[in-house]
Amino acid sequence: MTSGQRRLSAVATAALVVSLAAACGGTNTTPPAGGDSTSAASEGGTAELSGQVKADGSSTVAPLTSAAAEFFAETQPKINVTVGTSGTGGGFEKFCNGETDISDASRPIKDEEKAACDAKSIAFSELTVATDALTVVVNKENTWATCLTTEQLKKMWEPAAEGKITNWNQVDAKFPDEPLKLFGAGTDSGTFDYFTDEINGEEGASRKDYSPSEDDNVTVQGVSGSKGGVGYFGFTYFEENADKLKAVEIDSGDGCVAPSVEAAQAGKYTPLSRPLFIYPSVAAVKRPEVAAFLQYYVDNAHKIVTDAKFIPLNAEQESKLKSDFAALKTQAG
Amino acid sequence: MAVLTTPRSNVELASKGRPVKETAFRLALLASLAIALIFLVALLAYVFIEGSPRLDSRLWSNMPSIRDPEIAGAQSAITGTLWVISLTALFTIPTGIAAAIYLEEYANTSKWYNRVIELNIQNLAAIPSIVYGILGLGIIARTFGLGFSVITASLTLGLLVLPIVIIAAREAIRSVPPSIREGSLALGATQWQTISRQVLPASIPGIATGSILALSRAIGEAAPLLMLGAVSFIRFNPDGVFASYTVLPIQIFNWIAQSREGFHILASAAIVILLAILLLMNSVAIWLRNRYQRRW
Structure with a gap:
């Protein structure tokens, strides 16, 4: 063993001793800490927990x-x-x-x-x-669509509508000649799953020629920027943007119901409350x-x-x- | 500056057609520069103007709030970013430099395995970052059991930018003239002494620039961290390497997705903070480069 090697092994031994001591020290300090937390818990709900x-x-x-x-x-x-x-x-x-x-x-x-x-x-x-109420929104200047039936919504959004239903007058003959601009949720969101399941009858089934976005602000901007725009998102987003958009009443067979706290709580806003x-x-x-x-x-x-x-x-x-x-x-x- | 530039000719070459071509070429170059700069300036001006109402101490002294954009801050995201990026630097820079030294100074490039390593490093630099996120989730977070913590994020980002560090460090090491090595070896220095006392100090400017570029990429990453459990709401600063965390890009992403206007302003202000941290890092790199720059 050269002196260099000897010095090295001495250092290694010292390091080992120190680390062992530290480990022992660690176990020694654990019980009081544990004791603290149990005593805090036993004092009841008002005690400060961490x-x-x-x-x-x-x-x-x-x-x-x-x-x-x-x-x-x-x-x-x-x-x-x-x-x-x-x-x-x-x-x-x-x-x-x-x-x-x-x-x-x-x-x-x-x-x-x-x-x-x-x-x-x-x-x-x-x-x-x-409870959340999915809200279908249209442009403020849209005077014709105050209430849409679930069939009309399906007509707009179902996969078969892709490339064919491009104007409001195709959704309902009474509606004016106005290009239909669709904005919706991105395919990764639970909102998309829920909307397609309830409206189109199958989860994930939707036409693809619309503007999808995970960011609901994009939908807000899109719908408020085009007269024939229509989109959907959670009730929160509508409440925050009620000055820019108009919510559509939904008719699922029992008359038109506007999305509202009361309607959703009473279970009347079907099928879009969840x-x-x-x-x-x-x-x-x-x-x-x-x-x-x-x-x-x-x-x-x-x-x-x-x-x-x-x-x-x-x-x-x-x-x-x-x-x-x-x-x-x-x-x- | 030791940068080589084409020496400007003193003689006017005024044969037919030349000046027109010359001017056109010069204008084309200027236009390319302008395109790059205009977008950057527009972006900077936009976030500055948009974020200016909230560019105050609330931003770094308050914790995030989902209820009120007026009291919300980004403190946990700022400290989270600093923790993650410092640890990333700690993992990546030494490893990257060591790998570059091996490849440049020790590896025998006629051996097939060294060539495979080289080719792979070039390819690794082009892998989308989300793939590293999946790798980090499967191996670092779950198999190694490090969980969704600061250290998992740092190791994953470290892997993500390691190829950039290696490539930059190799370039820097290669640019040290062979005469320096030969001189050192001729004076009786060992290979390691030559590397550590001559080659490495001489390549510090290049390595520093490359490392900072790599870390600048890491600081802006959000995609892999979304996989690795960077949370979107946390009111605590990380208190160690195993703590939960969030980072600025994720905080910005979340604020932009909020419905209230106040949060969008906050997001712009946070972008300015992120840019400030980036600029600070870049200025350190420039300082290092100027401090260690040598002429041969």
Whole structure:
């Protein structure tokens, strides 16, 4: 052994000793920290908790969960709630892989997604937190289309209309000669899935010669910029842009119904109103920070939903939300 | 400057047709430059004017808010971007330089495997960034179990820009005259001493420029990070490499998709911040280049 090698091995030994000491030190300091968090939890809901809650999923529901997180920060500033927007499908993929605590969804979970969760033995519960009303909008100067039947909508949007239905007078002979300009949701969105399913009768079936956009502001600009324009998006976007656009009443056989909070709550705005969900996992609810966040979400659902400009649940749905969450808490123990 | 330019001729070559062609060519070059510049200036002016009402301290001292654009800020996105980009630099620059040194100074290019490596590096530089996102999700986030954290994002962005660093560093190393190496070796220095004391210091300007270009690309990436769980709403700064995070491009993307006008203004202001960070990085590169520039 040369002196150089000897020095090297001495350094290596020293490094090993130091790192072992550090590791031991680490284990020594852990118990008090753990003790702190359990004592905080046992003090009840008012105690200041810390930790992280991960939510991901639908970009439609994200503003809702984000608003909940923002309100919640006022009472529990040390709980870090993060909200991702992987889309409903992408959210479930992560959720069923055990990577998130709560999955936001603008449609109920599909059977194959449920199977993926079962395979990882992830138990969950479905909570309906708000209602959304897909709103069909036209230009302010459009005087003829105040009410459209679902058949007329289908005539405009079905795959068979591609390249053929290009004028309002083709939709209905009473309508004037005005070119039809269509703006809609991008094919990756839950909104597109829902609209095509309800109007065209098959999820994903739509004519392709329209201007699709994932960004609803593009639809707003498009429809407000052309007299014959027509588009659809969530109720929130209409409320924010009510000065630029006109909402169309929808007739699904029982007369014309305008999209409104009351109509959607009463279940009259069919078929374009839909429930919005969150899916918390049972394992996550066992953690005090997740339970506290969900408790806040459920207790203040009306405030959160109104603030995010969605349609709040009616009394019956709200009591169901509360009992569903109570059942989930019992399940989590 | 050590840059070679075509020396301007003192003799007027005034034979027929020449001046016309000369002027036309010069105008064509000017037009190309103008096209590039006009778009950049228009873009900059637009985001500045649009974002000016919100270009104040709220932008970096407040956390994001979905409820009120007036109190919303981008602090978590700014710190997230700085965390991700610093770690990316830490992973990529040493690895990239080491790979370039191997390829330029040690690799025997007559061996087939070295040629395969070379060809692959060129190809890697052209792969769409979303593909790296999928790779990062499958391997770094899930197989390595690093989750959706700052370190996953940095490693993935590091892989994404590594080929750019390698290519730039190789060019820089190649531009060091062989006489410098030969002189060093002739004086009895070993190969490593030659590289570390002569070749590397001389190639710092080129390497710095290449590295900053690579990091500038990484700082603007949103696509792969969308796959890697950069969240759209977070009110905390990252507190370590395993923390959740968001970055400026994603924050901007989210604000633009909001329905309220106030958020669009905020998005423009955040673009200005992103550009400011980029400019700061570029000026460091220019400073480094000027500081270490040598003439042979």
